[in-house]
Amino acid sequence: MDFLTDNNFLLFVIIALGFLLGRVNIKGISLGVSAVMFVALVFGHYGLTVPHTIQTIGLVLFLYTIGIQAGPGFFASFKKDGRRLAVLALGVMLIGGLITFLLIALLGVDSNIAIGLFTGAMTSTPGLAAAIDITGSTMASIGYTVAYPFGVIGVILFARLLPRFLKKNIKDAEEQFEKETAKDHPEIKSRHFRVENENVDNQKIRDLNVRQLTGAMISRIKHKGIAATVQSDTIVHKGDFIRAVGTEEALERIEQVFGPVSEEEITMEKNHAVRSLLVTNKEVVGKTIPELNMFNAYNAVITRIRRAGIDIVPDSRVKLQLGDKIVVSARTVDMPSIIKIFGNSNKDLSDTDFLPIAIGIVLGYIIGNVSVSMGDYSFSFGLTGGVLLVGLLLGRTGKTGPFVWTLSGAATQLLKQLGLIFFLVSVGANAGNHIVESFTEYGIELFLYGATISLFPMILIVIVDKLWLKMNILSFLGALAGAMTSTPALAAVDPMTKTNAPHVAYATIYPIAMVLLIIIVKLLCAV
Structure with missing residues (x-):
């Protein structure tokens, strides 16, 4: 019976339990595929470790297929909605950055830990890497570890519950999106x-x-x-x-x-x-x-x-x-x-050629690791940004010589779902490994600071959208996930609709938000 403690076996137990839990519907609310992460969180607390490679493979497959799927509509969406989506991204990052600055200036929180709280609240590994690289201190990883669980779980719950709280009907939103698409x-x-x-x-x-x-x-x-x-x-x-x-x-x-x-x-x-x-x-x-x-x-x-x-x-x-x-x-x-x-x-149509997929992901890795220097500052897209960007460009291109970059609907859905599951299992288990220790060592105070950095920007942009932007709720949820640079949040929104409205909005706003986040991290490091 040694297989019962085998991590590979437990990986699929988590997936099975997660899908069962995700099907539980209470008054119209269900966790969907994101329940996999919550199950993994419990298993992680009791010692399950998932290799980081699983998370990377899942993240790459998920983001690349999102890029391929959203690519054809991305540029039209950016031309049409780029300005107001950029406003959302700027609002989220400025509010999060301002709260972080106030924690340092008024409450005396160590600047490195506070910056880690900011990157964890935004679930941004590239932002954390930038902070550690600039400061030369690993203290940011402490703040990141404390804030990250709520940055994942809190944003997921916020995104899942928001339509119900705002009394938005998903089917009506889908019809509205289809009508808007039909205009084009x-x-x-x-x-x-x-x-x-x-x-x-x-x-x-x-x-x-x-x-x-x-x-x-x-x-x-x-x-x-x-x-x-x-x-x-x-x-x-x-x-x-x-x-x-x-x-x-x-x-x-x-x-x-x-x-x-x-x-x-x-x-x-x-x-x-x-x-x-x-x-x-x-x-x-x-x-x-x-x-x-x-x-x-x-x-x-x-x-x-x-x-x-x-x-x-x-x-x-x-x-x-x-x-x-x-x-x-x-x-x-x-x-x-x-x-x-x-x-x-x-x-x-059902046969999938993996060569173009592999080439596309390799190009994403390369682009993600290219660093652009601007005086004393340098910027790179990172793995997530590079893979998403290449997916968008190749999805838009469609074909280059003998290589067809686009995938059939079935292939896209399968790869996206597989990548999503692997990513959520790894994120949940690894967050569960440290969640109790983080509370014990640093107390509830830092956790609340991180939760504040996550929650306040989301609440504020909901108000901005309600009063000014008035976006389709599905597009707004995708924009919210992108503005928070939260791939898990997009994963939670994905099963809520058959349209690609969240994907297009996410893909449009994510690169903007990521660039702004790294700039704000660099500014906070200079304080």
């Missing part, structure tokens, strides 16, 4: 029109530049009762019926160019097919629809791209991603060739 990607519709504009009579489709002029696509035409797929040399005649696909705005322009809306339906013959195809061929990933020249090669019309539940107009700016679902209208005889171009293989 309006609904794709199809409509039939009767050609009555004499200016387009006897004109070839390719000469009309329909896509450039209206933003819509003409997929079918009926001339003298005969339906056909639109080809580049198809001639439009007055009295014809056409079927166009596009956004509401684009279809309104079609009406202005060709003629009024018609109830006439254009039903295709058996030699024509409309198929939904999965993009699984890596050769087309990263390319736009015009680059594939499908219209001229096969007279095929791609009417829409469905990505993450959103329909996207396949214009010249949209690059295909692995797992996209496209709607193709073409002759039945050409469909096998078109399928070969895009792949349409569930098996290929």
